[in-house]
Amino acid sequence: MSRKPPFVATKLLRTIVHIHYLEEVEGDLEETFNINATNKGVFRAQLLYWMHVLRAIKIYPVKRSPSNLLHEIKHFLFLTLAFRNIWKRKGTHLINAIGLSAALVSFIVILQFTNYEKSYDKFHEYGDRIVRVGFDWGELNEHGENKSIYASNVPAMGRLLEAEIPEIETQTTFVPVLTIKRSCHIRNPQTDITIRAENGFYADERFLSVFSFPAKVGSSKAFTEPNTVVLTSSFARKLYGDEIETALGKSLTILTDKEENFVVAAILDDVPSNSHFTFDYLISYATINSPRLQQNIYWSQFYCYVLLRKESSVANVTSKLLDLTKKVYGNDTRASIFLQRLHDIHLRSKLREELKTPGSESIVKLLMVVAYVVLLLGWANFTNLFLALSVERIREVGVKKILGSTRIHLIIQFLSESAIVNILSCLLGVLCFLLVSPYLTTWIGFNTGNDAIYPDLFTAIVVFIVLGSLLTGALPAWVLSSYKPLKAMQRQIHELPFYSRIKQTLLYFQFTVCFVVLASAWIMKRQLVFMQDADLGMSLGQAIAIKLPPITDETTRQLLESFKQDIRQYPVVDQITSSSSIPGNRIIFSGGVQRTSGEKLEGNNVLNVYTDENFVKTFKIEMLAGKNFESTMSDTIPHVLLNEAAVDELYFKSKEEAIGEVILWQNNKVYIAGVFANYNHLFLREAFEPMMLTQARMRHQFISVKFKDNNYRLTNSEMLSLIKDAWTNKMSNIPFDYVYLEDYYGRQYKAIQTEQKVIQNFAALALIICGIGLFSVTALMIRNRLKEIAIRKVLGARSENVISLLLTDKVSLVFLCSVIGSVVTLLVMDSWLKNFAFTVHLDLLDFLLPLLIIVGVIVISIGYHAFKAARIEPATILKNE
């Protein structure tokens, strides 16, 4: 054992004993220790020494005299110092602030959006107890997938649930008007205003007590009678003008397949945009209700929501559902029902018959990740820059410490510097956000909700950012302030080894992120372009579709026919066809098919479009075998055309074999006249489904008009007005409601376009932030290497040598980032592409391009400084020594 007082104890003594008494006390204790060591042995002496030190704690006054720290804080000296220091490096700090505020702006924007998406259906008072009951028929298609899971349910289910399961307080059933009726118009008989009204429900009287849609005028209770309606304010305004109160109790006419009069029972506030279903009006369920409907257990297009009792849980109810279905559908049924929490519907549910295009949880998650990564990138920049600056400031620390600064002084000073930069960039960011927020929807391509800013969220974000960045500022502050004065003064330190590694890691992280988003954006773009440019197996160019109301009477049908005859004469019109569906429109008719010969076929499903002989010609669909429909319809048996997928589905050995066969579609005999090539009725996300065209005069919902290639130099609007005139001429009572087929089909791409645009914008942002970071870090790094460069130049290096020297530094950065980035991208994009039936194939170019862009960014951000450094005059640098 060494004959020395324990070091730790001495250290402790030094911290606790006032500097004024330290020398004598330490001396006395050491002397006692030495005496004790001689008399009593080293070990006991050490124990005693410890004891003495510990006693010193209570005996001596605190170490430091009232520090001048307080004085500094009181007179804002540290702020003055901080401003001075920032001003001295204003360029660097400005860049830093810009990068950080860019990160902040995007963080706020993204959180706005994700919060909006998450706020769906949160406005319902009993939202946490409302549960939707979905229906699963349990039928598998030919790929073994279950596509028969419905968001909706059968009409009888609500009552059954309420009767059988005591945990259910009440239930409500509603059904979209268009499920029951083919079309719907509403007329105000006083003013004769008629408007198209397709967005409404038949809803029962419990609808308004389960959901919270407060009534503006009238009472939501008065909704039990048949032939009553409830309107939303903005819809009522369309019908009755601004004084909607007057509408109460008035009657209005609803035109569906018949005309009926209704009484307005109440006017509701508009449905918030963050509701997973919206409606313009509600018609009392009693209007359509009948005992037959109430007992219907097969029509799964009614929506059933139940309100659970307070004490019951979803799991509890779920366990009782199986018994219920068995009771209703028999023991060996494949059908089942299931529950979905109201709050989960918007983001998590993607079933058949969803009421609104659901949000995508994956997008929300992706965006959250993006938001935080952007913030991380910003912070990484910040820390990096601070660390880079710290090299320059070691001497400053040394001098300050020698002049009596304590560590706390220094930490406070550095922190206040970082706080100032942070707060400034926060202000800048918020300002930018306020400036750009009105344009966000158009720029970014998603809706952030009506109220542009959620105030709580806003404060939370700002606090979060300031705190977070202070924390990032704390690391360099801690590091810098820890330098021993002598060491700091001794020699010029160019790099702090450990911290330069942190710096490197942060850079690697930043550029890997850049690589991944760039590559992802590129691949998504490719997929999008691929889908839009792909050969769809048909042509939609130069064509419009006119939407038809259901036509029941023979006169209208004749008028329609004569309208078709009329425009067929026009030289600009190439083809004209009427059909129950058009490309881009989900086919609603579908059913199982049987062959009249051979084995019984199980569980198939063939989509059916009712149309005429011109469908194939209008959309330029290729016929592979057999013949198109004759222009005169067969009276005995409907003729159909199958696509290739349907031929396979029916196990015909060849297309030719199918021709002339008679098959049963939903137990109706049809005659196969021909086979046409598969075409993408829906966009390329969907696989080819078995499909057939049935020649029919009924159930047509669209008239599609294809124009000839424009030989007549007419503009689109001129051609359109020709058609419109012909229409109003013949069909004066039906509004001319048309779409361009290409636009109609293109709507399907919107979600993916949004997704792609988000990622693309994010990629640009990430590149900018990282570029800015690299730019300023390089500036500092090169400043520290100026002498080295000068000496190299004296020894004969040329400018290009210097530039390449500085650039090759970053080769490993590029290499490593692209390797890690490629792997990540591959994993992410592969799973993304699995959503699509038709996809692009990933190839090397997908990874080379982001690589090139990143190299470009790196070269630009370093190049400027490298170029400047390469042109220095060595003498001016070296003469300072």
Next chain:
Amino acid sequence: MRAHIGEFEELVLLTTGVLHPDGYAVNIGAEIEAQTGRSITISAVHTALHRLEEKGYLESYFGEATEIRGGKRKRLFKITNAGVAALREIRELRNSLWLQLPKVILKGI
């Protein structure tokens, strides 16, 4: 009024006088231990010394540094006139009290 002096402080003050002019915490503590047989901790001596210095009965200055102290200087204490006066006063007070003790008590001892 004269500041109060505790019993231990009085001992320290007296011992400082005894060791004049070389008294410092370690040898004062050792001297008290030797004279009284009590065990004294050095921090107790430190406290007493500094308190007496605050009261003006002692004055201190730095002495020489020795190897045994690891090169740190001693703080040597010297009794001031006020200190001597205080001691004298205490002694006089004691004496006068002694003289007033009834003979009976003294006899018993």
